[in-house]
Amino acid sequence: MKLKQAGILSFALLAGQFCFGQTAISNDFKPSTLNQPFQQYPQVNSQGYARFKIKAPQADSVRVSLGLGGRGGTLLTKGADGYFTGTTEGPMDEGFHYYHLTIDGGTFNDPGALNFYGSTRWESGIEIPAHDQLFYALKNVPHGNVQQILFHSKSTSSERRAFVYTPPGYEKNTSTKYPVLYLQHGWGEDETAWSNQGHANLIMDNLIADGKTKPFIIVMTYGMTNELKWGHVKDFKIDPFQTVLVDELIPYVDAHFRTIADRKHRAMAGLSMGGMETHTITLNKPDIFSSFALLSGGIYKPAELEGKTKPDLIFISCGSRERPDGVKKAVNELKSAGYNAVSYVSQNTAHEFLTWRRSLHELAPLLFRK
């Protein structure tokens, strides 16, 4: 007995030494909450490490696109059982991350993980539990619905899709009309992003249950009318999408949902490229929206707003690993120029969805208060 105990202790010390001063990797790995049903991998631990396990007995090489930047991700090691396994070299930022596998030179998804539309393809997704994850958790509170609508678009000769969040109570309070937030995804994403990656509906359900925001409708549609490849975001032409949004979708929503159909009760927000869209369309169409929000998607300058109807709110946010100083400076300039402007910086996050979940959580209570 004594020998055995000594043996265990000595092994632990050796393991500690082996880490050369690094914190040891905690062994509390659990399946990611975004795994497919019944799938044990990928796993994440309480420190933010991610561990992968991929079956490919005859493959030579399996690499995961996640891990330390600039080193090509995490190369997995092949075991005698035909499984490739590996752990990220360091902990990752809290929140949602897109990823994919490179198997013998080809790009594939992890069969253990759910897929999310980003980079113009359905990619694997993994969730590093955030310390504040409860604000977007699925709880036993009254839930709003996310409705898929299909609307005819004359300008593009197509039937187009949007998702509409209606808050809890919408079906019952049949004499109540609601304000509307038009909420755009980023480049390479689509109208599914704010529900699937962003949990916009759960964020709203929880805020409403806590009495922290007025109930309002959120409309999420596809913000592209043409193909855009990497590096060509600046070639994006706003006009066709602006027509779909302003001349087709808004009238459809106002005709089919109980909205308060005026400028004062209509806001637009977007993340990344959706922020560019928000910036351009709110300036092009100053009579349509009263509140504007850019999430990791640029800034407004006071000069751009001069001579237009004053917005009720300008909200600008980003992650602390982006350009928080630019955001704060822009908001200070807007405030000095007399605008109701608010900045928000998400701590320890980059250009990723936890930044935008948190931004929506901060933005919602500020909307439609005037």
Added chain:
Amino acid sequence: MKLKQAGILSFALLAGQFCFGQTAISNDFKPSTLNQPFQQYPQVNSQGYARFKIKAPQADSVRVSLGLGGRGGTLLTKGADGYFTGTTEGPMDEGFHYYHLTIDGGTFNDPGALNFYGSTRWESGIEIPAHDQLFYALKNVPHGNVQQILFHSKSTSSERRAFVYTPPGYEKNTSTKYPVLYLQHGWGEDETAWSNQGHANLIMDNLIADGKTKPFIIVMTYGMTNELKWGHVKDFKIDPFQTVLVDELIPYVDAHFRTIADRKHRAMAGLSMGGMETHTITLNKPDIFSSFALLSGGIYKPAELEGKTKPDLIFISCGSRERPDGVKKAVNELKSAGYNAVSYVSQNTAHEFLTWRRSLHELAPLLFRK
């Protein structure tokens, strides 16, 4: 010029001979309608052949699970450009098919195709255009919505999801109440199947636009409360799901949607294992549903129905490649015993979604007529 023309002709003849009497493969391949945006492969031709192209430069072997049965699918051939390509040995049945790739012994999805939940995993999907595809096409007609609802389930201590199709006009006709069809997926699928693979909403939109069916609500939820692996479908216990459906979901739907909340205006249908569920629950709870439909999911025997309130309709269907004689015989026996029973056989389809799309298209106009 003459030589060149002769050369082309002779090549065509040789190609014809090479087919050994088979019809030549038509070269009108087009991207499958279920491809991811901007993806050119997989492709299908007018005869029902499917062609695949997968990039995996260092892989040894790529196989597609589709193709002729019993031969392990279609083995792709590696080209000098690092792409594996290949065409199914023969034409496939019209309609939707699940598939996956086997790359060096591991199971992955085709990065070109959209994914659909089946076999308890998100699988690739491909669509062989059917001669009658217009009945489930996305057309410029008034569209109903598909609403994601989240309801609390006391019996399973969880928040559960369902999708609710509300017909066109539901938001406007606020004094109208609607009948409800509860529609179940098959084994290994989930509540997304009837919308994604089945196009249930588009089938209804088109039928309603043509005046061929009364508008009604469809509710689709997850029909499993425990894990079931291959070959263990007979171990399935209906009680926990029956409780969720009858005691939790139906009251939630009746409280949150404008339903006619009585037996006469409530139907249940299911495909495959969803048919087993429909069979059992409609017999266990004869006061809840008035119309029953089994799509490739078993039959009712007159003796099972004796002494119970008579159903208004019993609908039993399958594909012609399943057991159509069993379906017709069962319906004849029900008719002889005085029941309003209808059979339907989908021509040239097997245990797959085109059978069930067509079945729903036949079933809907027969519902809620009494």
